[in-house]
Amino acid sequence: MIVILKQNTTEAQLNNFTGWLASQGLDVHISRGSYETVIGLIGDTSKVDEELVKSLEMVESVRRISDPFKSANRKFHPDDSVVKVDAEGKVAFGGGRFGVIAGPCSVETKEQIISVAGDVKKAGAVMLRGGAFKPRTSPYDFQGLGAEGIRLLLEAKKETGLPIITEILSITHIELFEDIDVIQVGARNMQNFELLKELGRLKKTILLKRGLANTLKELLMSAEYIMSGGNENVILCERGIRTFDNTYTRNTLDLSAVPVLKELTHLPVIVDPSHAVGSSKYVESMALAAVAAGADGIMTEVHNDPLKALCDGAQSLTPEQFDRMMSKINMVRQAVAK
Ligand code: PEP
Numbered sequence: 001m002i003v004i005l006k007q008n009t010t011e012a013q014l015n016n017f018t019g020w021l022a023s024q025g026l027d028v029h030i031s032r033g034s035y036e037t038v039i040g041l042i043g044d045t046s047k048v049d050e051e052l053v054k055s056l057e058m059v060e061s062v063r064r065i066s067d068p069f070k071s072a073n074r075k076f077h078p079d080d081s082v083v084k085v086d087a088e089g090k091v092a093f094g095g096g097r098f099g100v101i102a103g104p105c106s107v108e109t110k111e112q113i114i115s116v117a118g119d120v121k122k123a124g125a126v127m128l129r130g131g132a133f134k135p136r137t138s139p140y141d142f143q144g145l146g147a148e149g150i151r152l153l154l155e156a157k158k159e160t161g162l163p164i165i166t167e168i169l170s171i172t173h174i175e176l177f178e179d180i181d182v183i184q185v186g187a188r189n190m191q192n193f194e195l196l197k198e199l200g201r202l203k204k205t206i207l208l209k210r211g212l213a214n215t216l217k218e219l220l221m222s223a224e225y226i227m228s229g230g231n232e233n234v235i236l237c238e239r240g241i242r243t244f245d246n247t248y249t250r251n252t253l254d255l256s257a258v259p260v261l262k263e264l265t266h267l268p269v270i271v272d273p274s275h276a277v278g279s280s281k282y283v284e285s286m287a288l289a290a291v292a293a294g295a296d297g298i299m300t301e302v303h304n305d306p307l308k309a310l311c312d313g314a315q316s317l318t319p320e321q322f323d324r325m326m327s328k329i330n331m332v333r334q335a336v337a338k
């Protein structure tokens, strides 16, 4: 249920009202927009007397929301959320803030991560990615450097000033992520609900990737797991899904996810074309299409020597290819700017 308040509602009236709602066992989500204040009621609203709420002087209107996702719902929060990566918001996504995240699939050596970090920064990336814990299909493949990978990422941050994003695979590793700026929940863990609940207790920004065969509603429900725990700093990421034809591409990039999600939720939506297409040949065109579709950011894999990469070399751009793509991204952004 959402309650829209009249413009002249005082702080005291608002506190009185939210106090009453809390006494009914409901959580409230308050969104102060430029034109109206929207109160989202979270919990069992079936016993709330709609007529009684409507009769209150400060109430403009009341609407029942049937969508199962509440905190993530745009009806609860009409303005775009701007999700900050650092405390001052030097890097942020959503509400007009756009950024490109780039780096190797996995951290391999100090030289590799520092060299890629420097190259992507020079080309205009706002954040460095790199996997320390890798979710590989085969247990015989490189599993990542683990804690050492995180240490190397932090060295790259010190060297370049770029904030860091890296993927978490297990709750048991959570302490290792203390100095990491954004924690990534990968496609394979999108429905690891115990992990999501734990991340909901943090204040850190979480990048939540869509699962290989998950609907947009399921993605939003997973975001809801994090947000209902108190962590509203969630960025969504479309990274391609399994379809009947993944002969020539690793997955199928569902670009319609961008406008659809942006209608359904106030959370920022970014696109990872690398894992979607699986080949560096197609990454640029899909990145440009995602920008034109209104994505709040792009995440791509870049490697200093893709042929020797320990993971996902085929889809990794060289620093030169990345630099070219960045110039084109800037042109597309200008072309579609409102
Ligand atoms: C990744 O970004 O390194 C990754 C493993 O992606 P995904 O979870 O989308 O497969």
Ligand code: MN
Residues within 6 Å of the ligand: 105, 106, 275, 301, 311, 312
């Ligand atoms: Mn990868």
